[in-house]
Amino acid sequence: MPITSITRRNLGLAVGATAVLLSAGENTMALTLTERTQPVPEKVSFESGDGFVVANLYLPEGHDPSRRYPAVAVGGSLTSVKEQMGGNYAGELARRGIIALAIDYRNYGESSGAMRQFEDQASKAEDLSAALRYLKKRSEVAGTGILGICTSGGTALYTAAKDPNVGALATVAGFFSDPELVSKMFGGKEGIDSRIAASREARKRYDDEGVIQTVFAYMPNDKTAVSSGPNEYYMDHSRGGSVRAWRNEFAVMAWEPWLAFDPLAQAPHVTAPALVVHSDGAAFPDQARKMYGLLAGPKESHWTEGKHYDFYDQAETVRQAADRVASHFHSKLG
Template sequence: MTVSFPSGDSYVVAHLYLPEGHDPAKRYPAVAVGGSFTSVKEQMGGIYAGEMARRGVMAMAVDYRNYGQSGGAKRQYEDPASKAEDLSAALRYLASRSDVSGTGLLGVCTSGGTVLYTAAEDANVGAVATVAGFFSEPEMVTVIKKGPEVVERLRADGRLARQIYDETGEIKTIRAYHNTDQTAASVSPSQYYLDQTRGGGVPSWRNEFAVMAWEPWIDFDPVSRAPRVTAPTLVIHSDGSAFPDQARKVYGLLAGPKELHWAEGAHFDFYDQGDAVRDAADRVAAHFRVTLG
């Protein structure tokens, strides 16, 4: 079912997946699910939310503000702080339901980092799981972008684009993902996004990144949040997923009960490919059933 609730200066729209055989008189573990950079709820977030529901966990795949069906004037704007607020708003919605026993967060790819922002601050986060998480920190962005000069140019581009938006309302965008376009925000194989039978074919997704988001995106730093995360956390990663050393680093910094599962598979396998998703979903659902009751 589709639900909406207020967040910040606007609202969030989400798809809520009820556990199979849902009985409104019973109480279920419930989680909010977020996906990759620029993703919408019909992509990997929705896939994992459906997998959770089949395993007895209520799950809600969200469109962050400025994406998909959610509100927000700055479309395609990546802002970790705003996304963390949206996850908190999602947990407030879930916690208000009489059929919920406890609330947690599941983050795939970039949201694997975003959930650490929320978990570091919000007591409603009873448990956390990440799958193929992207655990950035500013020094790593400098390496990815091949030097501080490039990073400073991107910051300047972002400030100029924000000025244009403030003065005219125009949102300057570039491609979010591409395999050869050097002006794209992420220049990588991008198979999932360039394949119309996979994420690239989801009608509500736009392969666009708001240029004015460069500064908050460069400053995205879930690694610094990890030491403040005390909720039980499951980290699922693989050698084929993005920056495996960062996953190990985050795991080592987590302050509460924690488990690291090293899986098999390439990064995008964990978005929508059968075996990788099923194995991850089995482990994540078991984690939430134990920790959220």
């Protein structure tokens, strides 16, 4: 398994500062949305766990502090940063009269964390809760909710299952894993056991030496990567691959918690009004249907058209999804 390594001493406090500089230079193309085509956000930060989260705050046009608005925290795909699909949707929600906060989870982007590129759903769920607490403190906020895109659709269920500040929930092209799907994706018991062994060995090396071993998060035809499909959004330097604050890396020590990612187990505990936006062309549509059936509260399903990555940045697909999501949040949080 090809592995690269970085050390904590090479990261330090410089991570946040350099990410600001590296986020410049994204390209745009016709009919493709990027975070840089959205309204200009305000950069904010707030405490979460033992560190802090950095986020881009998008306010509706003509924002009036004396009015009341729905407010939504937005999270994106595995390893993504706020300048990718999270920023696209946050900007589109702001255009539709919603205060929206696109976040960098801890250990990613500009947020804190020494264990860079480490996937941990407990930490991520707490970051979404911290984002809701930040939004709730604002005087113009009427109610708070979460929008999860791809992996964050699953992560949002972890938060919504426990946090009463989730007044409403929406997912777009969500990834809703469970043990059966994990087994199919990663070669059954043998594949899972080998990754867990590698995870524990990498964690020991991190604890002993401060070294973070990584593999590609996305790489076509690379079986050591987390995803070895075409991954055109990330491979295209006019799309997600153009966001230089994003790193195509996955910490090897994160295999064990990543393989345990089970949002379907959380769904029966989610009572907040939920909207599920998905398509047969998006990732694992049967998992989305299964998750929808398990939700315990009021729910709506918007089954539409589009390939998975269309929901990240293709203008028409994103805007249609944002219309539906905004309507949901206005009705439930307004």
